[in-house]
Amino acid sequence: MKQLPLYFLLCLAGLLAAWGMALMAPDEATPEHPGLRVYLGEGCIHCHSQYRRPEGVDLQMWGSPSDPVAEADRQHPVLFGNRRQGPDLSNVGLRRSRQWNRLHLQQPREVRRGSRMPSYAYLFRDDDPRGEALLDYLQSLGEENREQWLQFIASWQPEVSLSGGDPVEGERLYREYCAGCHGARGRGNGPVATQLEPAPRDLAQPSGWIWVTPNLAGADRRLELARLIKFGRPGTSMAGTEWLEDRDLANLIGFVDELEQNK
C-alpha cells in the first residue's frame, strides 16, 4: 500500500506532461480555412492528392515536383494523399479559374464529358456558404508556385513534331474535350458557353484571338496553340487538357486549322 502515493504521483506527472504537450502543439493542426474544412468534410481527399510526384507524367502535366519537406510544414493537415481517382490538385488554383471550378463542382459532366466526379451542387444551394468557401480554398492552391508554373508553360516543348496532325482524329478529341464550350463547329456556342464570361472564343475566326500571337504561322503558331490547349490560359476559363500527348495535340491543331478553312 506504501506504493500508492508513488503510483498516484506518476499518474499526475503523466497527466501534466500530456497537458503541457497539448499546449505546445501548433495551432495550425486545426484547419483554419473554412474552405479546407469543406474539402475535408466532403472527402475530396479520397479521390484527389495534393502532391506532385518527382517522376513520370506528373512532370509533363504539372511542372515542378512538390518539395515534400516544405509541403509537410506548410499543409495543415497534410493532404499529400496516395489515391488518385482524379487529378492532383496541388496547383489547381493556377490551372482552373474560379468560374470553371464553380461550374465543374455543380455540373461535372457538363464540363468534362463522362466525368466520374460526383456533383457538389448542394454546397451552393440556398445561400449555403460552403460552396464559395471551397472555391476560395481551391483558388489558393498553388499560389506560391505561380512564377514556376508560368515559366514551365512558356518553356514547354513537344517531343514530337506538331505538324501533319490528323484532323479526323483531331475532331474526335475535339468533340470529347472542346465542343462543350466551343460548340460542334467551333463557333463558341457549346452548351456550357452561356455560363461563361467571357464566352469561349470563335475558333473559326483566329483574328479575334488574343492569347495566341496574331499573324503567327507554321511551327511557331502550332507551338503556341499546343501550349494553350495543353495548359490552358491561367486566369481564364480556357482550361488545359494536361493529360493529352503530343500526338493528340498535333491532331487537335489539325482539326482547329480545318475549322478556320471551312467557316
Ligand code: HEC
Ligand atoms: C469519387 C471520386 C471524386 C471525388 C470524391 C471528388 N472528385 Fe474531383 N475529380 C474526380 C475525377 C475523376 C476528376 C477528373 C474528371 C473531371 O475533371 O471531372 C476530378 C476533377 C476535379 C477537378 C479538376 C482538376 C483538373 O486538373 O482538371 C477539381 C478542381 C476537383 N475534381 C475538385 C474536387 C473537390 C473540391 C472535391 C470535393 C468537394 C472532389 N473533387 C471530389 C473525382 C472525384
Ligand code: HEC
Ligand atoms: C470550359 C470551357 C472550355 C473548354 C472545355 C475549352 N475552351 Fe477554349 N476557351 C474557353 C474560353 C472561355 C476562352 C476565352 C478565354 C479568355 O480569354 O477568357 C477560350 C479560348 C480558346 C482559344 C483562343 C485563344 C486566344 O488566343 O484567344 C482557343 C484556340 C481555344 N480556346 C481552343 C480550345 C480547344 C482546342 C479546346 C479543347 C482541347 C478548348 N479550347 C477547350 C473555354 C473553353
